[in-house]
Amino acid sequence: DGGITQSPKYLFRKEGQNVTLSCEQNLNHDAMYWYRQDPGQGLRLIYYSQIVNDFQKGDIAEGYSVSREKKESFPLTVTSAQKNPTAFYLCASSLERYNTEAFFGQGTRLTVV
């Protein structure tokens, strides 16, 4: 089946640890995005990528890093510099940046313990 897959669904992080969230798509989309969702709030853009080996910061990039070595994959690392990482993280992809519909993964819920 075509789609976008995020893993893991739930992730627990200790203080001071880096963790990496996986996002894979087989839709042959060029554009991929990472969003953060906090309770009662809309989605906020962390990073986006339009093509392989290129990515741009979104509104809340501090404390996060990404890579885009393959078209299908756009992993997000939450570093220890992110002071409030507990949130729901959503990965998305689209054929063209923002001019066509975005397809979302099922999300990863990250909790700091």
Place this chain on the structure above:
Amino acid sequence: SQQGEEDPQALSIQEGENATMNCSYKTSINNLQWYRQNSGRGLVHLILIRSNEREKHSGRLRVTLDTSKKSSSLLITASRAADTASYFCATSQTGANNLFFGTGTRLTVIP
């Protein structure tokens, strides 16, 4: 904030009734999109309306766009319990490198 704002924040209706949600935004847009999110899940795209369009239909969904008022509405007709979810508008804004999401409307359809 550059985000759109949905109104109301929460809406509760009986099954079979129509549900109307509104979205307002602040700047010029290329398109406006509506998404649905079930609790704890990813977003699902419902409909995209471009800035030169005024109305679009998809099944029981009707979306209108008024660029002079910078607002859009989503109408769900003959609602079902399975329509219970949060609904978000998102705008692709001219000159911006982002898709701006509102804070959503939480719709509850009572069987």
